[in-house]
Amino acid sequence: MSQIGSNRGMVSQNVSQGLDGQGLAIIASDNAFGVSPAGPALLSQQLFGIANATFELLPPNPNAAISAENPIPYWDFIEYSNGIMSATAVYDSTTKTWGVTLYPGSAVTDDYCELTTRSFVLTDDNLNLRQTALTVLSKSGTAGGTAAQWRAVLSATYFDHSGGTVSSYSIGTVTDVQSWTSLSGTTTAGGSAVGASARYVDLSIRITALGTVTGTANLTVKSALLSSSIGASQKSFLVTETITSSTTWSVPTSVTNLVAVVGVGAGGGGAGGGLAATRQVGQTRVAGGGGGGGAPYLIARDVPLGTATSVTIGIGAGGSGGTAQTFTKAAGSNANAATAGAAGSGGGATTFGSYFTITGGGGGTAGAVSNNGAACAAGGGGTAGSYSSDYSSATPGTPFTTATGGIGGSCTTATAPYFSEAGSAGGYGALALIYPYATSQSGISGGSASSSGTAFAVTIGAIGTALGSATFGGGGGGAASGAGTATVSAGGGAGGPGTPYRSAAGGAGASVVASLTGAGSGSAIATAGNGANAPDYGGGGGGAGGGICFTTTSSGNYDPRPALITSGRGGSGANAIIVLVYVG
Amino acid sequence: MKRYVFLTGLTVTQVIVGELSSDQLNIFVHDYRRIFGIDSSVIVEDDRPVWIGGSYDATSGEFSPPPSPEPEPEPIVEETTNDDAPII
Numbered sequence: 045m046s047q048i049g050s051n052r053g054m055v056s057q058n059v060s061q062g063l064d065g066q067g068l069a070i071i072a073s074d075n076a077f078g079v080s081p082a083g084p085a086l087l088s089q090q091l092f093g094i095a096n097a098t099f100e101l102l103p104p105n106p107n108a109a110i111s112a113e114n115p116i117p118y119w120d121f122i123e124y125s126n127g128i129m130s131a132t133a134v135y136d137s138t139t140k141t142w143g144v145t146l147y148p149g150s151a152v153t154d155d156y157c158e159l160t161t162r163s164f165v166l167t168d169d170n171l172n173l174r175q176t177a178l179t180v181l182s183k184s185g186t187a188g189g190t191a192a193q194w195r196a197v198l199s200a201t202y203f204d205h206s207g208g209t210v211s212s213y214s215i216g217t218v219t220d221v222q223s224w225t226s227l228s229g230t231t232t233a234g235g236s237a238v239g240a241s242a243r244y245v246d247l248s249i250r251i252t253a254l255g256t257v258t259g260t261a262n263l264t265v266k267s268a269l270l271s272s273s274i275g276a277s278q279k280s281f282l283v284t285e286t287i288t289s290s291t292t293w294s295v296p297t298s299v300t301n302l303v304a305v306v307g308v309g310a311g312g313g314g315a316g317g318g319l320a321a322t323r324q325v326g327q328t329r330v331a332g333g334g335g336g337g338g339a340p341y342l343i344a345r346d347v348p349l350g351t352a353t354s355v356t357i358g359i360g361a362g363g364s365g366g367t368a369q370t371f372t373k374a375a376g377s378n379a380n381a382a383t384a385g386a387a388g389s390g391g392g393a394t395t396f397g398s399y400f401t402i403t404g405g406g407g408g409t410a411g412a413v414s415n416n417g418a419a420c421a422a423g424g425g426g427t428a429g430s431y432s433s434d435y436s437s438a439t440p441g442t443p444f445t446t447a448t449g450g451i452g453g454s455c456t457t458a459t460a461p462y463f464s465e466a467g468s469a470g471g472y473g474a475l476a477l478i479y480p481y482a483t484s485q486s487g488i489s490g491g492s493a494s495s496s497g498t499a500f501a502v503t504i505g506a507i508g509t510a511l512g513s514a515t516f517g518g519g520g521g522g523a524a525s526g527a528g529t530a531t532v533s534a535g536g537g538a539g540g541p542g543t544p545y546r547s548a549a550g551g552a553g554a555s556v557v558a559s560l561t562g563a564g565s566g567s568a569i570a571t572a573g574n575g576a577n578a579p580d581y582g583g584g585g586g587g588a589g590g591g592i593c594f595t596t597t598s599s600g601n602y603d604p605r606p607a608l609i610t611s612g613r614g615g616s617g618a619n620a621i622i623v624l625v626y627v628g
Numbered sequence: 629m630k631r632y633v634f635l636t637g638l639t640v641t642q643v644i645v646g647e648l649s650s651d652q653l654n655i656f657v658h659d660y661r662r663i664f665g666i667d668s669s670v671i672v673e674d675d676r677p678v679w680i681g682g683s684y685d686a687t688s689g690e691f692s693p694p695p696s697p698e699p700e701p702e703p704i705v706e707e708t709t710n711d712d713a714p715i716i
Binding site for chain 2: 190221289290291292313356358359360361363364365366367386387389390391392393394395397398401404407619
């Protein structure tokens, strides 16, 4: 009898016939470049420990409910709900991946359905084999109330060669009223070694009704992974969770410490632009407002959770930008105005239990204004965010590193020993000075971590445009109008946005100068640019709103005209973010 | 996302974003009472400005910024005679 290895023809012939029940190759006979020797099932088994880990092998009828007659390869689905609970393969056209959705339907108490796969293990009494499972999940629909109507449990049960149970362990639980994206943990209690007699493990996800289900929430299993390690102290997965919405985070089963927690604080809001109007030529002054302060990021390492089962995570809200100011002058009125912009608000604090607090950047303060020619001081930038922690003093060394947040428009780079980066600040509001008849006005670009922006010239009558750059939001271009007797309209460009997840500040809105040169009665409408909102998760402050000046070249030209002038509002600071890293 | 505004008296002390259940919010109030000394919370579902350090009017539901640190210059009220000032 021929044996593998002794007859190339026999090997080729037999291997090429290694097909699964749907005719897909288990082992590929083709050895051309780019071809895997393993078919999809074997490849999945090899890479993830489970034969159809990502459900790319579909039921015979992918659109029909999964059942004994329409099984999904390498998985088993059962339901004890008189047909109420069901499962179907689903395709996510965005991620281009498959999953299996478990529908609780209108199940009643103790009804359940279960999706199970099996993986084989080889061990003995010296290997200290330990395994970790991870299921990636997604939730859709909504719960039927605030009390849980169903729970889903990921469990692992090991069997010996004769089908006897070696061990069984519930890895983790979620309910329909919670938010979740995964279940993971060791497959044995406390991560202990798998029993030496184990020969295979069943990994199951069971949904059990806790009452009559009235909600529409359902659970999709996107993938399931099983990883093995040997030795006394190894685990398997490095898991990250990104938190952008405040929550009470449930500590995964068997996780007793975090490798790291990274937090980026919330930025402050930029000041709103000031406003000045008068018939007195050359007397309006509006100083630029301050951008919102930046917030630092912070890294905490080796954070012990002890026996905590949950941790409150507060995601600081980006500070609100200062509101815009408006001045409306009726035709025939000689009213004037000098209104400073509104200050921006500080960003909210970002908290991880009582382990640390990252205070948000401060709000920018408004620049001074005048309509009598007095010099005006620029508004101050928001104060830098900071942090405090109960944990740093409890651990030798410097587990935390941080950076000084930027002060509006002129952030300085911190000198922390490592993992430090200065938070960026919102850009200065543009400085608006009235120069009647001038052919150009100065605008200013947005702030950055190291610069308050660069002045540049804009042409009278032109409406400024945003000058956003890849990292830091550029300021809007200034605008000015010197029209004669007709309606005058000028708008400053808004600040440009930065890039999400970067240390980015919102650009400052542009200033506007409207100078009426003629004696006509046309209305004047002028609006300064808004400060840009700092993109979320970068710790940046919002840009300041542009200031605005309104005057004419002669008091006789001022009075007849109705006018509506509006300064720019400040941009909002970035919302915060926390990323958790742990071995699951 | 909603904003959850935490108050010490009627002063805004802390603002976070999220979609918290009532049970989760109660946990935050408990924790933040200890961390920040807050004693109540308000949910804001629109984008109106909220100022940390500012005040909350429980009757109107409006937020106000903290007092400006510096007085604003007074606008002039009398006219001057520089209508024909030279062009700058």
